[in-house]
Amino acid sequence: MLYVKAPAKINLTLDVLHKRSDNYHEVEMIMTTVDLADRIGLMGTASGIHIRSDDRFVPNDSRNLAYQAAELIKNTFGIKTGVIISLEKQIPVAAGLAGGSSDAAATLKGLNRLWQLNLSLDELAELGAKIGSDVSFCVYGGTALATGRGEIIEALPAPPHCWVILAKPTIGVSTAEVYGAFNPETADHPDTQAMIEALHAGDYEAMCDNLGNALESVTLGMHPEVQQIKDHMKKFGADAVLMSGSGPTVFGLVQQEARISRIYNGLRGFCSEVYAVRMIGEREILA
Incomplete structure (x- = not known):
């Protein structure tokens, strides 16, 4: 089993500028990661994508962003084998802390290693943008300004310790x-x-x-x-x-x-x- 940490994020700022022609909102926000994290376990299997979670509120099908991340990687790179994804939840669900997005980002990073794809963080973040607006930030982690619909990421210095x-x-x-x-x-x-x-x-x-x-x-x-x-x-x-x-x-x-x-x-x-x-x-x- 390969394990990846999926930290929560908070918004130091969140601004919504206007609605875009693609029905997303143009945003400008500064996010940073905190030491509250889910643990994602990945284990190869013969076929399929299987979600296991200790939280009954977490969907175990294609509604789950970690499932979508695995499906995207499989389809993009023609991966024939499958994966069992274990989600050990610490981040509250539907809380404004990007728990689902961070799980998806951790899944992308973990499968990059498990399936030896050798993708860069930039390439993983580009894939993440196809899943959800916060996934690109969660791929990088740290502190950043996110613009566009949240997928354009510019690194910032870490906040003062607190x-x-x-x-x-x-x-x-x-x-x-x-x-x-x-x-x-x-x-x-x-x-x-x-x-x-x-x-x-x-x-x-x-x-x-x-x-x-x-x-x-x-x-x-x-x-x-x-x-x-x-x-x-x-x-x-x-x-x-x-x-x-x-x-x-x-x-x-x-x-x-x-x-x-x-x-x-x-x-x-x-x-x-x-x-x-x-x-x-x-x-x-x-x-």
């Missing part, structure tokens, strides 16, 4: 519904350039000051529970708080380790899925 508290309420958020209700003319657009400058300067306070997500107000309007988590996280002492992706997960940045347990325990009082993790921020090297 802790990340993640809290996911027990609700599901439809990304399609959030984008459908989004109005670029009334949205609060983040200052992407200011965040880029903060990362280049290694300025933690500037990074906190420039967190922003244009989709946040839409999701907060639909799900007041998300606002409650934001409010509690701030009250318990997080330096800065933001919703990731289209939600519903909220994250808080904390530089003082002494504050972690207070925030974590406070949130656990009313939210079952809470995680305290470190920011990774660095690109992984392709093995």
Whole structure:
């Protein structure tokens, strides 16, 4: 069995500029990886693609992005053998943390090794763009500006070291519904350039000051529970708080380790899925 780590991502910024002629949205967002990860196991088999997961909410058929990644590699390179894909989930499902996209990216990287295709990260990211908007970023990992529909990736410096508290309420958020209700003319657009400058300067306070997500107000309007988590996280002492992706997960940045347990325990009082993790921020090297 070959194992690959699939880390979650958070959005330091997320801006939606307009709807494109291909029905995707033009986005501009800065993402970074955190130390909360699924573990993907890959084992060759005679034929077919078989998904095994320890999470009953994860589909085991072609709806699964890891399945789509394996199917894409098989069809693109004429692979005749099959694969068993084991998904050990740690990233919450449908949480705005790119769990499915990261699983797909890890599957692409793992099958590249398993089937000895010798593809570069750039080639894998190009394949990933055919699966979903976040997959290209997840192939590279680290910290990056993503533009286009999310598939154009420009590496950025890792953020200053800090802790990340993640809290996911027990609700599901439809990304399609959030984008459908989004109005670029009334949205609060983040200052992407200011965040880029903060990362280049290694300025933690500037990074906190420039967190922003244009989709946040839409999701907060639909799900007041998300606002409650934001409010509690701030009250318990997080330096800065933001919703990731289209939600519903909220994250808080904390530089003082002494504050972690207070925030974590406070949130656990009313939210079952809470995680305290470190920011990774660095690109992984392709093995």
